Amino acid sequence: MIRTVLALSVLSAAPVQADVSRAVTDHILPGFAQFATHAEALSATAAADCTPAAVQPAYQAAFDAWLGVANLHIGPSETGALSIAYWPDDRAFTPRALTALIADPASRDPATFAEVSIAARGLFALDMLLYDPAFAGYAAGDATCTLVQVVSADLAAQATALDAAWRDAFAAVLTSAGAPGNATYMTGDEALRALYTQLLTGLTFDADMRLARPLGTFDQPRPRMAEAWRSGRPLRNVVLSVKAAQGLAHALTDTDLPLTDAAVARVEVAASRIDDPAFQTVTDPQARLLVDVLHQRVAAVEVAIDTEIGGALGIAAGFNALDGD
Template identity: 55%
Template sequence: MKHLFLALCAAFAPLPSLADTASALDDLILPGFDKFEAATAKLSAASQESCLPADVDAPYHAAFDAWMQVADLHMGPSETRALSIAFWPDARGFTPKSLSAMIADKDPVISDPEAFMDVSIAARGFYALDMLLNDTRFSDYAQEDYTCGLVRAIAFDLHQQAAVLQSEWRESFAKTLTRAGGSGNATYLSADEATRALFTQIVSGLEFTADTRLGSPLGTFERPRPKRAEAWRSGRSLRNSLLAVQAAYELAQVLANQPLPETSLAMDKVHEAASHIQDPSFQDISDLQARLRVEVLQQAVRDVKEAIETEVGKPLGIAPGFNSQDGD
């Protein structure tokens, strides 16, 4: 009866209004890009003082935390810029290859911030820093070494990218969303279309967390792939997954502008499942019990997605089971 009641409520609930889209921007998305810009500014400044891993570690994590609040928004300016901030997954190992080549050649591009923007995306962003600061092939460097300059260049470049994203969202794309259906807006022809676009970001982000952030290191039962976990060198694999799910949940709450009891219950199960995981980098995943714990978390994330599809998607006229990758 409870599920029937919720389904009936969802069926007759009005579509979220343009105000909900505006609230999503004002309460979460734009402040998220503000925090990302501020955190990368601190990261860049810290690296200029000392580029050594121990000194850059805390601002690196703070900036990465800020990024995860907006990381799964692949729309507007973020659609093209996100990849140079977070080039992952990298199954072919382009990042270590690119970094190794730059270090071996002592590529002078690190002294030219504008030219550095043309460096391979595999040698830019958080995952390049993750490797330089934590992989023993790279992290044993001194202040006067080339690698130190490379860390500083990447950190500075991250801040530059964050500042551009902040500006483009605030000055341009936010207006595209909130003025959906207005004269000259060819991107979103109605307010509902803009709201549905944000809903798609929520669903696709949860799919990415379940299928890639958690699914990649799981691999197969016969062949787990712990080294494919996200940012495992800095122990962020679990942390990133939880931050991404929390960001999706918060966006769903604001977008729906009504209580989401089933989604809240599913979120509780996500945190419960995560509390049992012993290695936050998923490097113990070859152990059967450790693998099972990650699989339980993966299912809990999928349950959050299903709950959001029911409680937020149905009022939007989007049927449960919607796959953001299908173009349905």
């Protein structure tokens, strides 16, 4: 069950100073630039050789870079992230959309590809094309190989556009909060609240989606609901996402965060004890226990950040927008 956290309000003057500008300059903008660089490298790799063995390493590197900024869903990322990482896909739209694109050469036109369903775009489309046996048996020159090139080029274009939108426009909106003419953030507290919300919402997503979904229940675990399980990424995605939250937490504050750092270290220890990075062995009680421990450790990072940043800055947790109630 998704916990009730977030949708925050600033309550009092904070003894610890927050620095939205530093968070933007030192953490957010470098993260989007890195993702754009790796997405462009992925596109270049696929253009040269679109077979799975050639593209997979570049795909993994691009996904790693995405995790550094994946939990930001404000500004241009509010909609931009949807077609970069369409997950979860509980109705299996992605395989159906990809099958249709492979069958129709006209639909693979790079000039119009941005208009296709978001289920056929981005990292999770590539996850299926490069790793799922139903798609990944293609050879150079096949329709699927061409589709990998088109999806990769489209991902690079999305990453470049998102990087530019943050760098050239939205960064200034966040860092000029409270200035005349800024209708998005009327005060500095609003900008701080927006970033802090993203910080905790990301950790909630890690616990309640990336971990709780494949865990399911003891009697009915759901390994195929793990994120990017085909490419063996579920465990890595959790760890990288938590590390990104830690980085944003440090960028937001001007003090040490020993509780947060200790909680993240415990996440890494728990992750190191899991033998199956794809979470496909959660059907085994012992393996499931190790993933459940990781789930608890990720939840503890939220508590630590709420204590060290939320408490110190006078920010209280309310309702998570993901609750839907």
